[in-house]
Amino acid sequence: MIEINNLTKRYGALTAVDDISFKVDPGTVLGFLGPNGAGKSTTMKMITGFLAPTSGSIRVCGHDVAQAPLAAKSCMGYLPEGAPSYAEMNVRAFLEFIADVRGLTNERRNSRLDDVITRLGLQGVLPQVIETLSKGFKRRVGLAQALLHDPPVLILDEPTDGLDPNQKHEVRTLINDMAQDKIIVISTHILEEVDAVCGRAIIIANGRILADDTPQKLAARAPSGRLDDVFRSITTSSAASGVAAHA
Amino acid sequence: MHNIATLFRREFASYFATPLAFVFIVIFLLLTGVFAFYLGGFYDRGQADLMPFFNYHPWLYLFLIPALSMRLWAEERKSGTIELLMTLPVTLWQAVIGKFLAAWAFAGVALALTFPMWITVNYLGDPDNGTIAAAYIGSLLMAGGFLAIGACISAATRNQVIAFILTAVVCLFFFLLSGFGPVLNLFDGILPQTLIDAIASLSFLTHFGSIAKGVIDLRDLLYFGTLIIVWLMANAIVLDMKKAD
Numbered sequence: 001m002i003e004i005n006n007l008t009k010r011y012g013a014l015t016a017v018d019d020i021s022f023k024v025d026p027g028t029v030l031g032f033l034g035p036n037g038a039g040k041s042t043t044m045k046m047i048t049g050f051l052a053p054t055s056g057s058i059r060v061c062g063h064d065v066a067q068a069p070l071a072a073k074s075c076m077g078y079l080p081e082g083a084p085s086y087a088e089m090n091v092r093a094f095l096e097f098i099a100d101v102r103g104l105t106n107e108r109r110n111s112r113l114d115d116v117i118t119r120l121g122l123q124g125v126l127p128q129v130i131e132t133l134s135k136g137f138k139r140r141v142g143l144a145q146a147l148l149h150d151p152p153v154l155i156l157d158e159p160t161d162g163l164d165p166n167q168k169h170e171v172r173t174l175i176n177d178m179a180q181d182k183i184i185v186i187s188t189h190i191l192e193e194v195d196a197v198c199g200r201a202i203i204i205a206n207g208r209i210l211a212d213d214t215p216q217k218l219a220a221r222a223p224s225g226r227l228d229d230v231f232r233s234i235t236t237s238s239a240a241s242g243v244a245a246h247a
Numbered sequence: 248m249h250n251i252a253t254l255f256r257r258e259f260a261s262y263f264a265t266p267l268a269f270v271f272i273v274i275f276l277l278l279t280g281v282f283a284f285y286l287g288g289f290y291d292r293g294q295a296d297l298m299p300f301f302n303y304h305p306w307l308y309l310f311l312i313p314a315l316s317m318r319l320w321a322e323e324r325k326s327g328t329i330e331l332l333m334t335l336p337v338t339l340w341q342a343v344i345g346k347f348l349a350a351w352a353f354a355g356v357a358l359a360l361t362f363p364m365w366i367t368v369n370y371l372g373d374p375d376n377g378t379i380a381a382a383y384i385g386s387l388l389m390a391g392g393f394l395a396i397g398a399c400i401s402a403a404t405r406n407q408v409i410a411f412i413l414t415a416v417v418c419l420f421f422f423l424l425s426g427f428g429p430v431l432n433l434f435d436g437i438l439p440q441t442l443i444d445a446i447a448s449l450s451f452l453t454h455f456g457s458i459a460k461g462v463i464d465l466r467d468l469l470y471f472g473t474l475i476i477v478w479l480m481a482n483a484i485v486l487d488m489k490k491a492d
Contacts, residue, residue: 045330048334049333049334050330050333050334050490051490070336070337070338073334073335073336074336076334078331078334080327080330080331080334081327082327084326084327084328084330084331085328085331086257086261086326086328087326088261088264088265089257089260089261089264093260097253097256097257098335100253101250101253101254101335101336101337102335102336103249103336129264145331
């Protein structure tokens with residue numbers, strides 16, 4: 001369960017996230033949609049405890065992110081934007097490091113490592129230095145790192161960015177496979193992805209939630225029945241008028 | 248403790264994952280040797296001690312230690328891994344301490360590899376090995392001081408070159424020159440002697456010098472201990488204040 005109440009983040013005069021509230025229940029894949037600079041990444045950084053909110057509160061699995069950061073961080077897996085990882089390490093050493101920090105030991109450590117390595121097809125690159133991997137493999141290593149402790153909550157910032165169509169398909173299959181019992185929040189600006197994996201979509205622009213519904217119902221709002229048209233009309237009209245029409 | 252140990256191992260191994268460890272150790276050993284034998288007149292003095300070797304450590308550390316510390320946090324910022332690190336279930340303190348100790352241990356390895364100097368002086372004469380041991384401890388503590396300053400400055404920027412230069416400048420002006428004889432002599436008669444002594448007591452040179460003479464005084468240990476703790480606290484505060492940029 002993720003509960004976000006009146007979350008706001010200001011950088012000086014700029015309000016990146018403006019008083020947003022929502023809840024996500026287990027078994028939901030939530031798509032976070034919005035133009036660049038809408039506040040998607042900032043929101044995710046606050047949920048994962050990297051940035052402190054200016055005001056508002058976040059609870060993840062019952063733990064307040066500000067008051068019990070370690071407990072909250074323990075139940076989340078996070079793929080930051082751009083999938084950063086320690087470039088000079090090899091894939092195996094990197095995943096083992098994450099396993100150690102996540103407190104995995106013995107049997108469970110080995111079985112979880114095997115599981116993510118198989119799921120993400122990393123067997124062939126284990127001894128390879130991360131720096132030398134292709135973009136697709138780097139992204140997979142980032143995903144493996146996020147899934148390693150089998151967390152109930154996954155926060156994935158643009159998990160398919162920069163991947164080729166086949167790799168995108170694989171990542172979407174992976175997300176669908178895990179969707180039953182987890183909360184998965186993904187941010188994206190690829191609308192077909194929302195159709196493919198998300199049960200719920202939140203459209204955000206200028207730091208505000210403009211729509212929150214199933215992708216099907218959102219698409220039905222446009223005469224054409226296409227999600228792109230809804231996205232464009234919602235996000236451009238709010239930018240033009242500066243007024244958020246909360247759904 | 249477990250997390251500090253895990254972060255320590257990763258950081259320590261990362262020095263050896265690139266040529267940095269090799270280059271650093273080779274340059275360090277070469278320069279300590281050159282300084283001791285040529286500038287320090289190791290043979291000409293005709294004394295069985297390692298003073299000409301240890302005397303140049305502060306000046307070597309001035310530009311070698313910032314090369315170790317500059318990457319500690321600036322690299323994490325630049326590559327974005329700071330976001331990964333800070334969203335893992337570790338506290339800010341564990342990260343700061345784990346990284347610092349890894350850099351310090353690496354400096355310790357480089358220092359330990361100067362043992363042929365010690366063998367040489369024991370072969371040639373009959374030195375006071377207690378004094379030499381004290382000087383090694385003093386040198387390691389001083390390296391820790393340089394590293395704590397460097398770690399803090401590295402946390403303030405994403406640019407390693409800036410971290411290097413700022414660290415060297417801060418160390419030079421505040422922690423070396425403030426205890427350097429010729430500089431202090433300039434102020435003789437201008438400033439009261441107590442003030443000059445107070446300034447000198449802030450310097451690495453003063454405290455390292457007294458330990459290197461073979462006297463491990465509690466005040467010198469406290470000086471380095473406090474200095475390291477204060478700069479690491481500043482390191483944590485800087486990180487907390489500007490995590491995102």
